[in-house]
Amino acid sequence: MPGGAPPPPPMGGAPPPPGPQPWAPPPTGGWDNKPVCRRPEIKPKSNMKPLYWTRIQIPVAPTPVAAQDTNNETEKEKEKVIWEDLDDVPIEEEEFDDLFSRAVTKPKKKEEKKVVKPKAEKPASILDSKRSQNVGIFIKSTHIDVARMEEVVYNFELSLESEVLTQIQEIQATPDELAQLKAHVEAFPDKALDYPDQFVLDLAGLSFFNDRITCIMFQTKFGDSVSEIEIRLNNIRSCCDFLTTSQSMKSMFAVTLACGNYMNGGNRQRGQADGFVIDILPKIKDVKSKDNTMNLLAYIVRFCIVKYDENKGTPEAALPVPEPSDVEKCQHIDFETERLQCDKVRKELEKAKRNTLKVFENSPEDLKEPFNKKMTEFLESAEVQLKELTDLVEDCSSKFIDCMKFYKFVPKKGKLIDAKPEDFFCMWYPFCDDYKNLWKKEQVRLQKELLKIERQKLKIKKESLQNVEVKKTPAGGLKDKLLRRKLTKTSSVAAPTDIILENKDSEKGATPKAEPEKEGLKAKLLRRKNKKASDSAPPESPIPESKAEYMNNESETLTETPTSIGGGGLKAKLQRRKNKQASELAAQEAPRPENNQTEEVEQEEY
Numbered sequence: 001m002p003g004g005a006p007p008p009p010p011m012g013g014a015p016p017p018p019g020p021q022p023w024a025p026p027p028t029g030g031w032d033n034k035p036v037c038r039r040p041e042i043k044p045k046s047n048m049k050p051l052y053w054t055r056i057q058i059p060v061a062p063t064p065v066a067a068q069d070t071n072n073e074t075e076k077e078k079e080k081v082i083w084e085d086l087d088d089v090p091i092e093e094e095e096f097d098d099l100f101s102r103a104v105t106k107p108k109k110k111e112e113k114k115v116v117k118p119k120a121e122k123p124a125s126i127l128d129s130k131r132s133q134n135v136g137i138f139i140k141s142t143h144i145d146v147a148r149m150e151e152v153v154y155n156f157e158l159s160l161e162s163e164v165l166t167q168i169q170e171i172q173a174t175p176d177e178l179a180q181l182k183a184h185v186e187a188f189p190d191k192a193l194d195y196p197d198q199f200v201l202d203l204a205g206l207s208f209f210n211d212r213i214t215c216i217m218f219q220t221k222f223g224d225s226v227s228e229i230e231i232r233l234n235n236i237r238s239c240c241d242f243l244t245t246s247q248s249m250k251s252m253f254a255v256t257l258a259c260g261n262y263m264n265g266g267n268r269q270r271g272q273a274d275g276f277v278i279d280i281l282p283k284i285k286d287v288k289s290k291d292n293t294m295n296l297l298a299y300i301v302r303f304c305i306v307k308y309d310e311n312k313g314t315p316e317a318a319l320p321v322p323e324p325s326d327v328e329k330c331q332h333i334d335f336e337t338e339r340l341q342c343d344k345v346r347k348e349l350e351k352a353k354r355n356t357l358k359v360f361e362n363s364p365e366d367l368k369e370p371f372n373k374k375m376t377e378f379l380e381s382a383e384v385q386l387k388e389l390t391d392l393v394e395d396c397s398s399k400f401i402d403c404m405k406f407y408k409f410v411p412k413k414g415k416l417i418d419a420k421p422e423d424f425f426c427m428w429y430p431f432c433d434d435y436k437n438l439w440k441k442e443q444v445r446l447q448k449e450l451l452k453i454e455r456q457k458l459k460i461k462k463e464s465l466q467n468v469e470v471k472k473t474p475a476g477g478l479k480d481k482l483l484r485r486k487l488t489k490t491s492s493v494a495a496p497t498d499i500i501l502e503n504k505d506s507e508k509g510a511t512p513k514a515e516p517e518k519e520g521l522k523a524k525l526l527r528r529k530n531k532k533a534s535d536s537a538p539p540e541s542p543i544p545e546s547k548a549e550y551m552n553n554e555s556e557t558l559t560e561t562p563t564s565i566g567g568g569g570l571k572a573k574l575q576r577r578k579n580k581q582a583s584e585l586a587a588q589e590a591p592r593p594e595n596n597q598t599e600e601v602e603q604e605e606y
Helices: 070-078 093-100 128-140 144-154 160-172 176-187 195-205 209-245 247-264 280-288 296-308 324-331 335-362 371-406 421-464 478-492 496-509 520-536 545-556 570-587 594-605
Strands: none
Touching: 070 144, 128 195, 144 195, 144 371, 144 594, 160 209, 195 247, 209 247, 209 324, 209 335, 209 371, 209 421, 247 296, 247 478, 247 520, 280 421, 296 421, 324 421, 335 371, 520 570
């Protein structure tokens, strides 16, 4: 019936569908699929200066599944980058926060201007389209706004580079543009300006912005300007000091003078010289030997190394002439130009003093500091550095003149005082360059020779060790005695079976004299006991039967092992020995003295 209950399912049909399944766990990063950061969030204690970098974030790897294919692991290893292996390095937060935090400025109360801007209205642009585009690109690339510029000029923050400050000074509005911008604001206060137009207008509204930014730029560039002049002057001063005080230079010139005098011997004009003009230095290499295998400069280099260089062929060897690169830089120095550079820096310093005084006198009280204090301290320090720089110029000039006098240099034009470094060092540079090249080749050659000599010494040492004869210890030496004593101690603790085997071997082929040495301890004690008994008995009386039976029984206790060779075992051998001893005792006529008897026993025991 329509509208009634559904009919029941037929018997034996499919089971009812299962109920709703539970939700799956959220993926890595949550349902919003946001990457989970590997690094913890850091909250600095102070408002820090920004570092404009492009961040790289590596998502956290999901938990591995047991059924995952191994190919995924190899792909991950290939995609491994350096950032995954970098650990968190703890830093001194207090010190870092104090160094790179923003300067605390007192908030200024500003009147909030509520400007109703229509949503669809386009902002007004007064500047030229190309100029407006350049200003907008600069603002976006440097992330600079008016608030940042207030912090720079009012609090004297020197975090911006000199190039950025120069660009900011260049994009300031001209007087005509500033007048048009102000007229637009007065005529249409409700119509907003475009962002580049508003930026240059706000810069002009800062208190003495141009004067302040000029002072900051001077302080930023002052250190670089002074450093460049000092590097050039220190280079020429060090070269002049080397040429006038180096002992290696004097030795080299002495060798050159000796060679020249020898070559000019007998010549009235050139012989017996006490010195020579340095214009010959670049031409020394042109003098060839008679077989054209060497030139005069190469000979001088080799002679100086062999005679004067104690570290020849080693890394400690030092070049006896100035570095050619330093000499080349000296050619481009002009002391008049350096003096003009110092005067230029002095004029900029005087201008910075005037601007500082102007800002201090005309600025509001709340905008005077800390600009005035920091700028005053810098100007005092700059005055001292500039004076030292001026003195350095004059000192280098006097050292250069002394160096020319030291070598009796005569300029081609004008007086010696008017000579420039280029006139003097143009002769030194090719000579020093050629000398260094030959010196390096000679040092390499000597290094190879030293290495060859060391290898020969090592080879001779190895051969001498191979010819050494090892002498064996003689038979009657201390080592042989110690060895015999060690064997005796070992045989004294041997088992009865070892004694039997030794007796068997002695019975086979050993001599009677060697037999006592191979006998065991018990055999020795038995022989000693029999000897004592025979010594104590009368000379003509035979050994008592009880004594003989006792000795016989005691010998039987040693072993009962028969032998297959030599007729009888240990028992028969002891019997034969007993009979022999009895016959020897019977042959004696009278007993020996008592002293001799005790002495013999002591020797036996020893």
